[in-house]
Amino acid sequence: MIRRLFIANRGEIALRIIRTARRMGMVSILGASEADRDSVPAKMADEVAIIGPASSAQSYLSVEAVIAAAKAAKADAIHPGYGFLSENAAFAVATADAGIIFVGPDISSLHAMGDKLMARKVGIEAGLPVVPGGAAADKEAARARAEETGYPLLLKAVSGGGGRGMKRVDAQQELDSQIDLAMAEAQAAFGDSRVYVERFIACGRHVEVQVLGDGISAIHLGTRDCSIQRRFQKLVEEAPAPAMPDDKRAAIELAAVNLTRHLNYSGAGTVEFLVDAETFDFYFLEMNARIQVEHPVTEAITGVDLIEQQLLIAGGAALSLTQDMIQPLGHAIEVRINAENWQADFRPSPGTVTRAAWPAGPGIRIDTHMTSGGEVTPFYDSLIGKLIVSGATREEAVKRLGSALEQLSIEGVDTTRDLHRAIAVDERFIAGGVDTRFFEGLAA
């Protein structure tokens, strides 16, 4: 039973967790950096603990600072959100050592899925198909791996997630410079510069399965499709994955549940697959042992509050949901509104938001921490809000997306709104089932 929940995150996800925690009768304590002292989540939390300066290395990424603040606040659980320390096994260990519940899977699951190499190995053990590739500690090793996989290939941070430290390399002469960048980003974002080389499957879709487990039983909450990406940053996510044969969808969902059971997984997780857009053959990529940015689309079609499930399971309850109780209804689409100038190579656009008018109405959900007068700081990522639309059919959801974007108005910083308007009227998107090349083919 959790009574005092410490939230070791910021932005929209911190606010999202506060909302459910309060509904469940928990006291929410936000661990905020100095830069976020006046943020909306800080105003909405019951209590605020300052964990350090603006730089995330000294605040949101500092195991010592977060644990010290949670102990001082007498928290009995820590919700890590996504990113930052959410999948850091050392953090989970330190949390347990401090006598605090980590809202996330067991340490053994974090180790198993903590880096992409281990995840592959475990995936193979659980009987899931994987993409050809392997680890590379330095440039020499990467060149050798590249010989095996051929071009184009992907460089991924071994400890990575969310597309950080991930680079596509089309030809050998680009390899050295891309490795430098990938390793630097990996080091900065995850404190681990190791990279991983993998064959790039050109005509692939990114399909993932939301799972819940309590260490004994495991269920899935259907698929999400996140194929609309730019440089491996997801832009649009939807649930369920559109235009996929029922038997293939069932096979992917079953594979995800098999992995969850194999791990005796406890909590909410996402099993990611690369799906061939033509044959629907699928390859296990990794399992994200945390709540995902795009979780609201699953919530919209299943009616399940995933944060609540995380908190219940972390509090020691057995899974109260059964597979039969999950009957997805309708279709949901999420677009990420980022403070970026998408027409200038997605240059970050920090600054003051002079006006934030978000769309409202039936079938529209906004998850945001950004209000008029709010500050987009340069210290953290560029996500300022998520627009989630749902409808009885995909067609209805797509139409609602287009009209909701007309109402959305953010002034003071550049945003990706107009990119999403272009996507919403793109014929390929309207038809559904696009692969990860969608963005390259987007009419400017």
Place this chain on the structure above:
Amino acid sequence: MSNDLPLSPEDVADIVSILDGSTYQTLDVKTARFRLRVARDGDGWTQEWDFSDDIPDVAEPAAVDATVEDDAGAIRAPLPGIFYRAPQPGAPPFVEVGSAVDANTVIGIIETMKLMNPVHAGASGTISVILAENGAVVGKHAALMRLA
């Protein structure tokens, strides 16, 4: 613990459903914690939240100042963020005082919103002064180094 819960997305959708069947144009809700304005906008509706209160703003972190306005020799930050002089911790800096550079030489990296953005010298010359140290928080256009 205050009981004025932030309204959920479902609450906002319900409010709009009610208003949509009426002739109202806007609805303002104000509590001790927040103000919400729901307003008609063309064929749809918008929601605007305000959580402002009397808490004074936290001072901005001391950013490296862009004082040298007309310094033609300055290499400036293309965007705000955290300035790094080396590709990774422990690695040698990209450039030192005395390094010869051309327009495309990378002299450092600025981390903005988790992205590493290379900073190019922008002109040929020799680095004469380093103004921003490794790890410094820099504002947009802040002078980072000077070329001679």
